[in-house]
Amino acid sequence: MQVMLSIVIDFFEIKMGLKHVLFSLTLPIILFLAHSLWNKSYKLEDIDYLERLGNFITRDAEIIIPIRIRYGDEGFNFPDLIEATQNQIDAHVMNKPASIFNYKLIDDLKPSDRKYHSSHKGLLEYTVELALGSDNSVVLHPDEFKAYLYYETSAVLSNDLPFFITQVIASHLMWPDFDVKSLIAKPSFTHVILNVIYKADKSVSKKSEKTLRHAVNDLRDLFIPMYDIELIIAEVNGSVSNSGEVRVQKDTKRIDLTIEQDSSDTRKKIKLNADGEEITKIVEKLENNEMDNERFTIYTMVADFIIEASGDFEYCPSNLNLAVRSLQRHYTVANLLDAINIAVYSLRNKTSTSRGYKVPTCKNELIKIIDIIHRNENPINWSKLYETSKNLYHMCDLSE
Structure with missing residues (x-):
């Protein structure tokens, strides 16, 4: 009887030991599978969230672009002009690949629309200014996002003014949105290098350097991504004293704008090819006191050079x-x-x-x-x- 009991006890201990061993072996597997299932569920949740976010951007997102309608002639009142023009704009957009944008017309005379403020850094930078003229014509402001629409009295009587405003917005102010595929299809964007060359005994003053960097930063904000601008200040012998960050990764077209102090040539323009790059070189003579006039000299000059060298927008900057x-x-x-x-x-x-x-x-x-x-x-x-x-x-x- 004692022997039998001893055998049973030994068997029970062996069985419990095997269970313990099996549990020790399977616990990591169970934990791994649980972690995998947990991780997979979170991945699926993240994927679903991100895909819904992408669908929202392409289908439901709405980017409002206000366009102010201003009246150059006091006393003229067009009660239904904004509404009629907005309907035409909306119909025009429906047929174009730019449905994510909502071109919202703002009535300059309407009190409820005065919450919009014109700013060159903000949404409200597009303006159509109406003025009575001797014919129906359009003039674009060279520096601002503004179009002047001159109209005859007959345009009001025939109710053509909404159509004219729609054409100004679609063909002049908003044309890049409706023609964005051709803009993106350009083979490359242009890298602009602004070289400021100075002699060892006549370096660029700190004031001039500060002015240059300020102007270049403003120009970067204005022209990116179509043009990127790098500033290099160097001595005549070629040793670079300081250079800006180069943001463009791949270039097939480059513009070098060189400012030389005491240059014998007031200005020269050179085109050459190197390693498959098309490089346009422009040299300008400029002194320290001229560099300090930021807005009139550096900013405007570099902007004009970019337009001239690119050749794409010479007719209307x-x-x-x-x-x-x-x-x-x-x-x-x-x-x-x-x-x-x-x-x-x-x-x-x-x-x-x-x-x-x-x-x-x-x-x-x-x-x-x-x-x-x-x-x-x-x-x-x-x-x-x-x-x-x-x-x-x-x-x-x-x-x-």
Whole structure:
């Protein structure tokens, strides 16, 4: 009996030992499977969230672009003009690949629309100014996003004014939005290098250098992404004292603008090819006291050089500004979609297991930009927003 009991006890201990061993072996597997299922569920949730975010951008997001209608002739009253023109604008947009933009007409005389303020850095930078004239004609402001529409009295009597305003907006102010495919189809954008050359005994003054850098930063904001500008200040022997950040990755076209002190030539323009690059060189003689006049000399001169060297917008320089601003809007939206696509790709291809902590950051940064552009009637600095959106791709590449 004792022997039998001993055998039973030994068997029971062996069985319990085996259970313990099996439990020890299977616990890591169970935990691994549980973690995998948990991780997979979160990945699926993140993928679904990001895809819905992408669908929202392409289908439901609305970027408001106010266009102010101003009246140059006091005493004229057009009670239905804004409404009639808005209907035509909306119908025009429906037939164009720019439905994400809402071109909202603002009545300059309407008290409820006075919350909009004109600013060159904000949304409200597009203006159509109406004035009675001897014929029906359009004049574009060279520096501002403004068109002057001169109309005859017969245009009012025949109710043609809404049509004329629509044509001015679609064909002059907003043309880059409706022709953005041809702008993006350009083989490359242009890298502009502003070289300031000085002699060892006559360096560029600190005041002049500050003026130059300020002007270049303003020009970058104005021309990016179509043109990027790098400032290099160097001695005649070629030693570079300081240079700006080069943002353009691939160039096939470049413009070198050289400012030389005590140059024998007042101005010369050279075109040459090197390693497949088309380089336009322009040399200008300029002294320190001339560099200090920021707005009149450096800013205007470099802007004029860019327009002249590119050859694309010589007839109407304001078209360059309009094209650049349109590209900033379109590329900001495109960068959002690219960031979402790379994040979804990383999650689906299981390349993000060690970078899961980046997912919330990616989503938060996407939401920040979407909140800024969606139905926002406050000013938007599109050049800075475009720069911010460029960093999203790497931020949302969860495989890095």
